[in-house]
Amino acid sequence: MRVLVTGGAGYVGSTTAQRLIEAGHEVVVLDSLVHGYREAVPNGAELVVGDVGDRALVDATLKGHSIEAVLHCAGLILVGESVAHPDVYYRANVVGGIEMLEAMRSAGVRRIVFSSSAAVYGAPETTPIEEGQALRPINPYGETKRAFEGSLDWYTRAYRMSAVSLRYFNVAGSTGERGEDHRPETHLIPNVLGAVLGGPPIRIFGNDYPTPDGTCIRDYIHVDDLAAAHAAALQLTASSDDGHTPLNLGSGSGFSVLEVLKAAESVVGKPIPQEQSDRRAGDPPVLVASNGRARDVLGWEPRHGSLEEMIGSAWRWRVAHPNGYGTRE
Numbered sequence: 001m002r003v004l005v006t007g008g009a010g011y012v013g014s015t016t017a018q019r020l021i022e023a024g025h026e027v028v029v030l031d032s033l034v035h036g037y038r039e040a041v042p043n044g045a046e047l048v049v050g051d052v053g054d055r056a057l058v059d060a061t062l063k064g065h066s067i068e069a070v071l072h073c074a075g076l077i078l079v080g081e082s083v084a085h086p087d088v089y090y091r092a093n094v095v096g097g098i099e100m101l102e103a104m105r106s107a108g109v110r111r112i113v114f115s116s117s118a119a120v121y122g123a124p125e126t127t128p129i130e131e132g133q134a135l136r137p138i139n140p141y142g143e144t145k146r147a148f149e150g151s152l153d154w155y156t157r158a159y160r161m162s163a164v165s166l167r168y169f170n171v172a173g174s175t176g177e178r179g180e181d182h183r184p185e186t187h188l189i190p191n192v193l194g195a196v197l198g199g200p201p202i203r204i205f206g207n208d209y210p211t212p213d214g215t216c217i218r219d220y221i222h223v224d225d226l227a228a229a230h231a232a233a234l235q236l237t238a239s240s241d242d243g244h245t246p247l248n249l250g251s252g253s254g255f256s257v258l259e260v261l262k263a264a265e266s267v268v269g270k271p272i273p274q275e276q277s278d279r280r281a282g283d284p285p286v287l288v289a290s291n292g293r294a295r296d297v298l299g300w301e302p303r304h305g306s307l308e309e310m311i312g313s314a315w316r317w318r319v320a321h322p323n324g325y326g327t328r329e
């Protein structure tokens with residue numbers, strides 16, 4: 001199948017693009033390189049540099065390559081930045097996304113898999129979180145994900161399209177060739193490894209949450225498991241009726257901040273520089289996915305759910321790439 005991967009120069013998109021190529025698909029990557037890297041784009045994928053909101057470019061790319069399905073991983077991902085600049089987030093994640101959907105309609109491309117986020121749930125009332133739970137995002141980032149999912153609800157009904165929204169929890173790990181190099185980095189595991197390598201010490205935000213060790217619990221999913229789920233979701237858009245299917249992607253179990261630190265110490269064989277801070281506003285104590293629906297619907301299961309695998313693979317990539325992907329263009 002000929003697939004357009006938007007954001008395919010980023011962490012998730014490039015890993016997924018590689019997997020699709022290995023499975024025999026033809027992949028075209030569309031990425032503005034605002035946060036991605038040319039070097040991350042796998043061999044065998046053509047890179048088109050541009051914005052998903054550039055209607056003429058997306059039209060030409062879809063039609064010129066006879067694209068059959070889109071994996072829409074492109075987007076801005078920083079919660080704090082989204083609070084400071086909601087205009088930028090709505091424009092990139094919602095307006096840009098709608099332009100892309102319009103280009104898909106015009107080109108007759110009716111299948112899309114969307115990188116959504118657990119941020120659509122906000123602070124959930126119960127965990128593990130089921131897909132049917134209320135969507136109450138607590139920041140503009142999560143709201144833009146919810147808004148685009150909402151457009152998929154209505155577009156798929158009105159225009160005979162098929163969509164799957166994959167609500168990722170905390171993505172982690174490396175596949176060997178590709179790893180996590182966000183700038184700035186806000187995710188716990190790469191920052192823990194950065195702390196060992198001379199970066200700022202890890203700040204533990206709160207130790208009095210109602211969890212066994214008092215620190216927040218999150219669900220981590222290996223990027224390779226995530227890539228496998230995308231490949232399955234792509235198949236689902238072929239076989240399913242028109243409509244929009246949201247699916248949680250998590251490993252289904254949670255680890256506390258202290259458990260992550262302990263596992264990282266065992267992987268790197270050194271203490272992790274750390275300091276205790278007050279709670280951060282808006283951090284729910286526990287965010288863990290129910291992944292039963294994804295298992296049932298996709299015939300998928302996470303295979304690399306241990307912290308050792310996620311942190312170990314991230315560490316090996318970091319050691320092999322001390323400067324990440326190097327200088328951004």
Ligand SMILES: NC(=O)c1ccc[n+]([C@@H]2O[C@H](COP(=O)([O-])OP(=O)(O)OC[C@H]3O[C@@H](n4cnc5c(N)ncnc54)[C@H](O)[C@@H]3O)[C@@H](O)[C@H]2O)c1
Pocket residue numbers: 006007008009010011012013030031032033034035036037050051052053072073074075076077092096115116117118167168169170171172182
């Ligand atoms: N990494 C996670 O833990 C996580 C968790 C939940 C959801 N997500 C979602 O998954 C997707 C990928 O995340 P990631 O960690 O790979 O981020 P990333 O920043 O590494 O990748 C995003 C890519 O999109 C590109 N991009 C951004 N805006 C664009 C635009 N308007 N037009 C074209 N390209 C654009 C960037 O250059 C980058 O290469 C995002 O949509 C994110 O919201 C990620």
